[in-house]
Amino acid sequence: MLRAKNGVYAVIGNRDLCCNDEETFILAMKSIGIKVLNNEVHSIYHENHLFDLIGVNDSNHIDSLSLSKNSKNISILLAHQPKSISLLERLTNTKIMLCGHTHGGQVLPFGAIMLKRQEQPYLSGLHKYKSSNIYVSSGAGHTIIPWRFLTKGEITNLVINNRISNSS
Secondary structure, eight states: OOOOTTOEEEOOOTTTTSSSOHHHHHHHHHHTTEEEOSSEEEEEEETTEEEEEEEEOTTOOGGGSOOOTTOSSEEEEEESSGGGGGGGGTOTTEEEEEEOOSGGGSBTTHHHHHHHHTTOSOSSEEEEETTEEEEEOOOSSOSSSSOOBSOOOOOOOOOOOTTOOSOO
8 A cells, every 4th residue: 555645646547447447446556545636636734835737548538627727826746648738738737757668778779769650759768848857757667568777666755845936
């Protein structure tokens, strides 16, 4: 069971539904203490700051969110794929977008070529994007091929502190 002071959250990715339907997946995640943000916003109060955690599933249905573009709360966007970066144009107070999907290219250079064709702007790591940041995790596992070449898996530990501010 995963535990964190303000909760453990996830979004649905493309491989999460290959063996189960959405409802079964969400219930399984809930059973181990993970709240799936399926095109929804969850507000968190942390260290005297209120911020929004925005979770969109792999198909980017942000239109279904009841969220103002000019929300006064600082927000963190959880999206499965880096190419969801276009959502930052609509979420003006988002300070960071967290995503995965790429496996860091998994088998370089072939993985990087394939991801470029999928219009993924980044393979892994922290990147600046206008007034926001995007962090792409390489993930701990793999996809299709059960190994990696010239890439490493990772489990990311993100610490949110009171240095987050509304200034861009």
